[in-house]
Amino acid sequence: MTTSVLWLRRDLRLADHPALLAARDQADEVVPLFVLDDALLGPSGAPRRAFLFRCLRELDARTGGALRVVHGRPEEVVPAVARQVGATGVHVSSDHGPYGRARDARVHDALGDVPLVATGSPYGVTPGTLLKDDGSPYRVYSPYARAWRARGLHSPALTPRRVAWTDGGVRADGVPDDPDLGDVRLPDVGEEAALARWKAYVADGASGYHEVRNDPGADRTSRMSPYLKYGCIHPRTMHAVLGDDDGARTLADELVWRDFYADVMWHRPATARDDLNPALAGLEYDEGPEADRRFAAWAQGRTGFPIVDAGMRQLLGEAYVHNRVRMIVASFLTKDLHLRWQRGARHFMQHLVDGDLPSNHHGWQWVAGTGTDASPYFRVFNPVTQGLQHDPTGDYVRRWVPELREVPGKAVHTPWELPGGLPEGYPERLVDHAAERTEALARYARVKEGR
Numbered sequence: 001m002t003t004s005v006l007w008l009r010r011d012l013r014l015a016d017h018p019a020l021l022a023a024r025d026q027a028d029e030v031v032p033l034f035v036l037d038d039a040l041l042g043p044s045g046a047p048r049r050a051f052l053f054r055c056l057r058e059l060d061a062r063t064g065g066a067l068r069v070v071h072g073r074p075e076e077v078v079p080a081v082a083r084q085v086g087a088t089g090v091h092v093s094s095d096h097g098p099y100g101r102a103r104d105a106r107v108h109d110a111l112g113d114v115p116l117v118a119t120g121s122p123y124g125v126t127p128g129t130l131l132k133d134d135g136s137p138y139r140v141y142s143p144y145a146r147a148w149r150a151r152g153l154h155s156p157a158l159t160p161r162r163v164a165w166t167d168g169g170v171r172a173d174g175v176p177d178d179p180d181l182g183d184v185r186l187p188d189v190g191e192e193a194a195l196a197r198w199k200a201y202v203a204d205g206a207s208g209y210h211e212v213r214n215d216p217g218a219d220r221t222s223r224m225s226p227y228l229k230y231g232c233i234h235p236r237t238m239h240a241v242l243g244d245d246d247g248a249r250t251l252a253d254e255l256v257w258r259d260f261y262a263d264v265m266w267h268r269p270a271t272a273r274d275d276l277n278p279a280l281a282g283l284e285y286d287e288g289p290e291a292d293r294r295f296a297a298w299a300q301g302r303t304g305f306p307i308v309d310a311g312m313r314q315l316l317g318e319a320y321v322h323n324r325v326r327m328i329v330a331s332f333l334t335k336d337l338h339l340r341w342q343r344g345a346r347h348f349m350q351h352l353v354d355g356d357l358p359s360n361h362h363g364w365q366w367v368a369g370t371g372t373d374a375s376p377y378f379r380v381f382n383p384v385t386q387g388l389q390h391d392p393t394g395d396y397v398r399r400w401v402p403e404l405r406e407v408p409g410k411a412v413h414t415p416w417e418l419p420g421g422l423p424e425g426y427p428e429r430l431v432d433h434a435a436e437r438t439e440a441l442a443r444y445a446r447v448k449e450g451r
Contacts, residue, residue, distance in 0.1 A: 002027040003085045008034045010122045011093040011231035012055045013191040016156040018120035023091035024163050031168040032063050036071040045350035046179040047319035056175045058190030066165035068172040075106040082114045085168035094118035096127040098269035123259045124235040127266035137267040144260045156236045184319050194227035209247035216322035217395035225354035261358040275370035283447045286338040294337045304429035307387035308332045310400035319353035324390050330367040331381035335440040336431050341368035380437045387413035
């Protein structure tokens, strides 16, 4: 009787799972393994940890209780499990993040003669695959997307009818209890929930996605990002059922953005911490107690700008923020408050249930003007204009900012203009947007001119 190990990471599913098929085909039995790695758990906030733990419990049930969840260093745990069960191989979906690549290299070395076999990846097109004609990587989305579409996608991998799961006699630590979430409500977890949500969304909402995706009050986005984060569904599965109307094409573009950001970080792993555009490394940011006070007001949703405050309170209430609003609050932090994008990115990773390093950090850099946008520095979102344009009824603000719930219509975006003054409990504006926009542009001009 031969045994293989399926080391799960960001692929917590059974369908469209090439590494699972490889593990099954190599041996008579398969030991499913998940390693609780402090290097990844530490930076994760309570929502991500809770979502992960619930996904693991769901997957354990679907493997008949065979899933082994072991706490420790992967380079120690994985070889130990492989030796205990006499594994013919350890199978994984390839990891392309800076930490994951280094970790897998350590595990590969520690396994010795037992092969670490990577089959498939968490992306539609594996990072590092697409290059320009001169062999260099893409830095701008549009040409990357053209190359992505020209390449096309494989069909989803077959779902195995039967896998001989076994725990291999491996001692497991089990899935930890959920951390305290307070009042945060998370979405349903696991592969079945992901497939059901995607099927329902494609049937009911995808065709109009291009028309409503920027309206946070409508709440008509797919909300699939947590499932993609942990691989409860593969993007291939999602692309396979999309049609070819305007909404479906726009949805597909969003999945391509995910591949693009992962590709950028694969080629430039230092962008997990630093600016993609080194020319802006000297950009001036505010530091000190006043900067910290302003950051705290932003994080609490107390800036005095309703659309910004609504977004930050949605983050605290749902561990999620609508994508358009993510851009608005990021622009406010970096260009109105003149704070480093890294502070905002870390805050998001602590509170988002879908916190994904490449998408989060490069999304922040795109807005901050230090990333992949071809001409970014002069884009400074006006929070009032953005609110009026994308939340024209004011429903989104009224949902998340109870102090403004009685303010009718568009007036909710300019409460300082109300005849009776600001409603009780709502703060004065933290800054003068017009003045801070001028200051932001001056700082960009100085660094671009080398001053």
